[in-house]
Amino acid sequence: MRRTLPFALLFLVLAATGLALAQPPSGIVRPQGQGDKPLVQQGSQLYAANCSSCHGIDGRGVTTPPIRGAGNIKGQGPSLRGVGAQAPDFYLRTGYMPLSTPHEQPYRTRVFFSDQQIRAMTAYIASLAPGPPIPTPQPETGSLAKGLHSFTEHCAGCHQVVGEGGYVTDKRVPTLKDANATEINEAVRIGPYYMPKFSRKDISDKELNSIIAYVLHSKNPTDRGGWGIGHIGPVPEGLVAWFIAIFALVSICAVIGKRLSS
Numbered sequence: 636m637r638r639t640l641p642f643a644l645l646f647l648v649l650a651a652t653g654l655a656l657a658q659p660p661s662g663i664v665r666p667q668g669q670g671d672k673p674l675v676q677q678g679s680q681l682y683a684a685n686c687s688s689c690h691g692i693d694g695r696g697v698t699t700p701p702i703r704g705a706g707n708i709k710g711q712g713p714s715l716r717g718v719g720a721q722a723p724d725f726y727l728r729t730g731y732m733p734l735s736t737p738h739e740q741p742y743r744t745r746v747f748f749s750d751q752q753i754r755a756m757t758a759y760i761a762s763l764a765p766g767p768p769i770p771t772p773q774p775e776t777g778s779l780a781k782g783l784h785s786f787t788e789h790c791a792g793c794h795q796v797v798g799e800g801g802y803v804t805d806k807r808v809p810t811l812k813d814a815n816a817t818e819i820n821e822a823v824r825i826g827p828y829y830m831p832k833f834s835r836k837d838i839s840d841k842e843l844n845s846i847i848a849y850v851l852h853s854k855n856p857t858d859r860g861g862w863g864i865g866h867i868g869p870v871p872e873g874l875v876a877w878f879i880a881i882f883a884l885v886s887i888c889a890v891i892g893k894r895l896s897s
């Protein structure tokens with residue numbers, strides 16, 4: 636019995652952690668029987684249940700020291716008045732929101748809301764104050780060559796030339812492989828988290844269409860003369876060389892070993 640006790644305890648702890656990890660962030664709440672209410676009203680209820688602990692009543696933001704709110708979260712977050720439909724559409728469709736704690740970096744994850752619920756919350760947040768609408772980019776009007784040029788100038792410093800992402804100091808820069816045209820357009824105009832925001836003066840809509848065309852194109856780069864290996868340059872290439880070399884060396888040793896022993 637004495638011996639099994641630590642194992643039983645360990646098992647319980649592991650089981651509890653497993654359960655905690657399996658919960659969606661911040662305990663998503665979906666008010667029932669909403670189908671026939673106007674979109675903005677559905678959105679306001681979803682907002683109150685899932686977002687207000689950090690973004691405050693009526694999207695006013697929570698700047699005072701964290702309080703415990705819905706989902707038992709210590710809330711703190713910026714005001715959403717004036718972000719329009721653009722930012723909630725981006726932050727909800729990428730799964731960036733809701734965060735579990737106010738201090739983590741938002742990242743692309745499973746989306747916990749249906750399309751209808753996202754449209755409802757977006758409509759509600761957009762109704763709080765005037766702000767930018769969801770953009771409608773036209774990458775087919777852009778030029779790949781100009782896009783590559785602008786991407787290199789404005790984005791590649793963080794996102795690398797073919798949009799693979801990487802690290803800037805301790806911030807994670809995501810790959811652009813998962814973003815669609817609308818999300819790329821939104822990200823550039825919003826500047827989520829550590830990313831700078833680009834106004835129409837920095838990057839015109841026309842130039843942005845070219846950047847989007849280039850980013851979408853670079854999702855499937857044509858690998859001239861060989862193997863892409865993740866398209867992130869010399870480090871993985873070196874690793875692959877090492878793997879091949881190690882495999883070759885081990886094979887040679889095995890052959891020599893066999894010869895010697897027979």
Ligand code: HEC
Nearest residue numbers: 741743789790793807808809814818819822827828829830
């Ligand atoms: C200073 C570094 C920096 C620059 C310059 C930059 N970004 Fe970003 N970008 C980021 C970071 C960091 C994130 C992640 C934001 C987050 O976690 O909330 C991001 C996120 C994105 C996303 C969302 C990707 C996803 O799937 O989560 C897109 C799309 C994007 N950037 C496109 C661009 C484009 C296009 C440009 C150039 C016009 C650009 N970025 C310039 C740092 C940068």
Ligand code: HEC
Nearest residue numbers: 685686689711712722723726732733734735736737827828
């Ligand atoms: C645990 C706290 C927390 C919760 C819960 C949360 N947010 Fe956020 N939210 C933040 C923080 C912190 C930021 C700032 C992050 C950044 O700059 O990218 C943010 C940023 C945003 C932004 C971008 C604002 C801007 O100025 O561009 C939007 C939109 C947003 N949240 C919507 C939502 C919605 C909708 C929900 C509910 C489904 C939600 N958030 C739930 C903390 C939270």
